[in-house]
Amino acid sequence: MSDARVDREAVRAEEIASEQQYLDVLYTKLDDLRQETTQRLKNTLRDSGGPPQAQTERDISTRMYTDRLTQLSAVEHGMCFGRLDLDSGETFHVGRIGLFDEENEYEPLLLDWRAPAARPFYLATAAARDDVRRRRHLRTSWRKVLDYEDEILDLDAAEEGSDLGLAGEATLLARLDARRTGQMQDIVSTIQAEQDRIIRAGMNGVLVVQGGPGTGKTAVALHRAAYLLYTFREQLSKRGVLVVGPNPTFLHYIGQVLPSLGETGVLLSTVGGLYPGITATAEESARAAEIKGRSSMIKLLTNAVKDRQQVPRDHVEVSFDREPLRITKADATHARTRARRTRKPHNLARKVFRREMFEALTLQVADRLGRELLDSRDLDDINNELRGDEAVDAALEQLWPEVTPQQLVDELFTDEKRLHTAARKVLDADERDELLRAPGSPWTPADVPLLDEAAEQLGEDDSAQRAEQERQQREELAYAQGVLHIMEQDEEIADEERLRVSDVLDAELLAERFQARSDLTAAERAAEDRTWTFGHVIVDEAQELSEMTWRVLMRRCPSRSMTLVGDVAQTGALAGTDAWDEVLSPYVQDRWKLAELTVNYRTPAEIMDIASDVLAEMDTDLEPPRSVRTSGHQPWVRAVDRSKLVSTLPEVVRSELGEVADGRLAVLMPAQLLAEIEPEITEALPSAAVGNGPDDLESPVVLLSVDAAKGLEFDTVVLVDPEAIVEGSDRGFNDLYVALTRSTQRLGVVQLEGLPHVLNETSFRRV
Numbered sequence: 001m002s003d004a005r006v007d008r009e010a011v012r013a014e015e016i017a018s019e020q021q022y023l024d025v026l027y028t029k030l031d032d033l034r035q036e037t038t039q040r041l042k043n044t045l046r047d048s049g050g051p052p053q054a055q056t057e058r059d060i061s062t063r064m065y066t067d068r069l070t071q072l073s074a075v076e077h078g079m080c081f082g083r084l085d086l087d088s089g090e091t092f093h094v095g096r097i098g099l100f101d102e103e104n105e106y107e108p109l110l111l112d113w114r115a116p117a118a119r120p121f122y123l124a125t126a127a128a129r130d131d132v133r134r135r136r137h138l139r140t141s142w143r144k145v146l147d148y149e150d151e152i153l154d155l156d157a158a159e160e161g162s163d164l165g166l167a168g169e170a171t172l173l174a175r176l177d178a179r180r181t182g183q184m185q186d187i188v189s190t191i192q193a194e195q196d197r198i199i200r201a202g203m204n205g206v207l208v209v210q211g212g213p214g215t216g217k218t219a220v221a222l223h224r225a226a227y228l229l230y231t232f233r234e235q236l237s238k239r240g241v242l243v244v245g246p247n248p249t250f251l252h253y254i255g256q257v258l259p260s261l262g263e264t265g266v267l268l269s270t271v272g273g274l275y276p277g278i279t280a281t282a283e284e285s286a287r288a289a290e291i292k293g294r295s296s297m298i299k300l301l302t303n304a305v306k307d308r309q310q311v312p313r314d315h316v317e318v319s320f321d322r323e324p325l326r327i328t329k330a331d332a333t334h335a336r337t338r339a340r341r342t343r344k345p346h347n348l349a350r351k352v353f354r355r356e357m358f359e360a361l362t363l364q365v366a367d368r369l370g371r372e373l374l375d376s377r378d379l380d381d382i383n384n385e386l387r388g389d390e391a392v393d394a395a396l397e398q399l400w401p402e403v404t405p406q407q408l409v410d411e412l413f414t415d416e417k418r419l420h421t422a423a424r425k426v427l428d429a430d431e432r433d434e435l436l437r438a439p440g441s442p443w444t445p446a447d448v449p450l451l452d453e454a455a456e457q458l459g460e461d462d463s464a465q466r467a468e469q470e471r472q473q474r475e476e477l478a479y480a481q482g483v484l485h486i487m488e489q490d491e492e493i494a495d496e497e498r499l500r501v502s503d504v505l506d507a508e509l510l511a512e513r514f515q516a517r518s519d520l521t522a523a524e525r526a527a528e529d530r531t532w533t534f535g536h537v538i539v540d541e542a543q544e545l546s547e548m549t550w551r552v553l554m555r556r557c558p559s560r561s562m563t564l565v566g567d568v569a570q571t572g573a574l575a576g577t578d579a580w581d582e583v584l585s586p587y588v589q590d591r592w593k594l595a596e597l598t599v600n601y602r603t604p605a606e607i608m609d610i611a612s613d614v615l616a617e618m619d620t621d622l623e624p625p626r627s628v629r630t631s632g633h634q635p636w637v638r639a640v641d642r643s644k645l646v647s648t649l650p651e652v653v654r655s656e657l658g659e660v661a662d663g664r665l666a667v668l669m670p671a672q673l674l675a676e677i678e679p680e681i682t683e684a685l686p687s688a689a690v691g692n693g694p695d696d697l698e699s700p701v702v703l704l705s706v707d708a709a710k711g712l713e714f715d716t717v718v719l720v721d722p723e724a725i726v727e728g729s730d731r732g733f734n735d736l737y738v739a740l741t742r743s744t745q746r747l748g749v750v751q752l753e754g755l756p757h758v759l760n761e762t763s764f765r766r767v
């Protein structure tokens, strides 16, 4: 070994030892904090009794200490991952959490990656150094420093850098080359500059992040959630952050990222999960989902609601007090007009309809008895009697019933006559047929925006509930005023000069505290409340959302503080979009910002070249993202006879598994083909999961439809029957583009018929 090399290795060993020493200090600090917090939590839990105020404070403290402990445990692995050396001679370590030295004027021991001072770790380049002399990436395993990578940010180094301007290139490439586990990992130690700018963008307004496959949109969206919660904690902890993903499998795939960043207060949901009390995961045809996503469904639902507001053809007769009573067309029409004129939702306007009807019926009864002999008290008595009469009630309920959103939507799609009436001038006969389904059918994700719309149009008569709530609030306010009064008296006796309680806390605030007693987080409360509005909403795969879904999300976010990430070249849903301005202009006109991601961290160049041809075939101005790396594996193509597919696939899968040790392999194919071969293939390939359960991605081999693979990635992808994918939908090229870009290492294509013309034979190795 040369002397220079021996010297370099000695220096490296010394540096590692010195970083280890520093890490030991940090972990000791972490252990101390954990112990301290555990002790405080124990003390809080041990206390009991006392006035409600004490209980409230204990609830708040318990929540706070539990959250803190969760955060302290979450950061254990990879707690410190970097260091900045500044021109001034100062050094800062950067990590997942902020740690301070209380005994030394709270000097930072570790900078939270989200703190402004940590920003140069992600942004500094040789050309714009921001006083950074050296950036160091630490590679650790649990509490042990394994290695490091230094970047000296002087101009000489800049010339050697990659043309993609990557920060910490070796560390980044090692991360990207690593085997996938079926669970998305955080990227906090290797966030790149173009991603950092999006993560830390201001919170106000709508930000659209457009980026090709593998550019880190999902990763950026989740790190942005963590950043916003850190920076605007006070604001967001009250209203919460909602992250919407395309399906439950995807949510499971990304589910660990935020907890690993110490953030647990975010509600992750699919569109199908946004209606409390309902699990909407059933499948339906792409066409039915598309029809349900159209904004013309608002009209359909309005018609369906109006259809529940009937008048008799001539009159309905009921018996009241052993005499016949007539509910006439004229009275009902008058009552209906008055009720509709209030412009209140159906269930609230119902009260007005009934009031008018009871008045008309009261007069009818009064006429029978001799109206001139009755005074207003007698009329009130008759009115009350009518209100308590079951037969009258049932007859009025027929005309203007109380309807739940579930009833309205369910009966609309299972009753041909109702659908026909509601769909006039909205849907043609074919479209109506597409929506009809058997009674008792389960809810689909596309039903949820309709349920939500129906809930808006129907309204909920919650007056009794509200009155009770107001009564409680008044009581709490009175109690809080009492508490303040006693506390102030005590203070006056104790110390005239001190800041008084009422200077910092008023009765309303205190009452609010009492109400917030529930130890649920904002996210947990939001999950149970359809009308909850969030502080910030993040949507992944936003290009897939229908017009009706956008309405739901906009209702959940009246402040329009939103981050929408997606790729209009990957739209698979027929109701999805190929232009951001089209979906956003009804809500924010042109007041939204666009940020773009241009580098593909997932797909190696050999595969991206093939996918780029598919992108070029689509009618789009989008540039394919540039891959950061090559894998050294040329994609292959193999022709297989359809009748031999089930017997050949296991052999193909086994041979590919042998190529990437310990990796994840996905076989992607059209949904229809998957349904056809599923029974046989599960027998022929018993170790494979057929991906409809959340845990299936952790299996070494998973079979998925292309649609279900959206947003996911695997070390190896075997794509079956690309021709059918292209032919199978109006968005066939988009689907093929998605399927091709799921692999991090290897791609094989099993061709049943011809190859689609966009796939260039010469890019493949024929086997």
Ligand SMILES: Nc1ncnc2c1ncn2[C@@H]1O[C@H](COP(=O)(O)OP(=O)(O)OP(=O)(O)O)[C@@H](O)[C@H]1O
Residues within 6 Å of the ligand: 172, 175, 176, 185, 186, 187, 190, 191, 192, 195, 211, 212, 213, 214, 215, 216, 217, 218, 219, 220, 567, 570, 601, 602, 710, 711, 712, 713, 741
């Ligand atoms: N800065 C980074 N450092 C390390 N890994 C990264 C970085 N950016 C992205 N990645 C990795 O690249 C892969 C693709 O990221 P992600 O799934 O977020 O991309 P995407 O744009 O959402 O893709 P798609 O549109 O195909 O769903 C993931 O494995 C992610 O962890």
